[in-house]
Amino acid sequence: MVLILLISNAVQNAMVGNNTSLLGGLVAAAVLFALNYALKKLMFKNKKLRDFISQRPEILIHNGKFNFDKLSKLDITNEELEEAMREHGIEKYKDVKLAILEVDGNISIISGDEHLKQTQFKRKRKHKSLGDLN
Numbered sequence: 001m002v003l004i005l006l007i008s009n010a011v012q013n014a015m016v017g018n019n020t021s022l023l024g025g026l027v028a029a030a031v032l033f034a035l036n037y038a039l040k041k042l043m044f045k046n047k048k049l050r051d052f053i054s055q056r057p058e059i060l061i062h063n064g065k066f067n068f069d070k071l072s073k074l075d076i077t078n079e080e081l082e083e084a085m086r087e088h089g090i091e092k093y094k095d096v097k098l099a100i101l102e103v104d105g106n107i108s109i110i111s112g113d114e115h116l117k118q119t120q121f122k123r124k125r126k127h128k129s130l131g132d133l134n
Contacts, residue, residue, distance in 0.1 A: 003036050060107070061099035064092075074101060084109060 010028035043050040058070050060081065071081075081099070084107040090096060097112035 003032060007032050055103045057103060057108075058101045059098065060101055061093065061096045061109075063098075064094035064096055064112070066093070070101075076101065081107070 007029045010032060011025040043053060058074060059067055060070060060074075060076065061067065081093075084099070085091070085093070085096065088109045088111065090109065090111050095112050096109055098108075098110040100108045102108055
């Protein structure tokens with residue numbers, strides 16, 4: 001996503017800036033693609049770089065027990081976890097085998113019942129609206 005935003009900015013500058021040629025925009029986009037490709041290759045080959053740049057999923061609940069350190073570090077409230085559990089049809093914390101905050105912001109929950117139902121809940125951020133200004 002960041003790559004697309006960078007490319008759009010580079011091409012836009014080539015179209016409305018001093019250099020309005022198509023070649024300038026294509027060169028800027030090609031350089032960004034090449035840098036992205038090189039970074040992906042480096043991350044694939046170098047575990048330390050991959051660990052430094054990439055995030056990891058965080059375990060929030062394991063076998064019905066909370067990881068309070070992670071919950072407070074990630075600013076996830078009890079209400080958000082309960083909402084995610086309701087989305088997955090789970091009533092009690094002890095029924096959760098595993099709850100993970102994924103890298104993309106989803107909360108994945110695996111229930112502890114024999115059917116092993118797995119679902120996902122997208123964590124929503126509260127945004128201010130113009131109505132909040134009054």
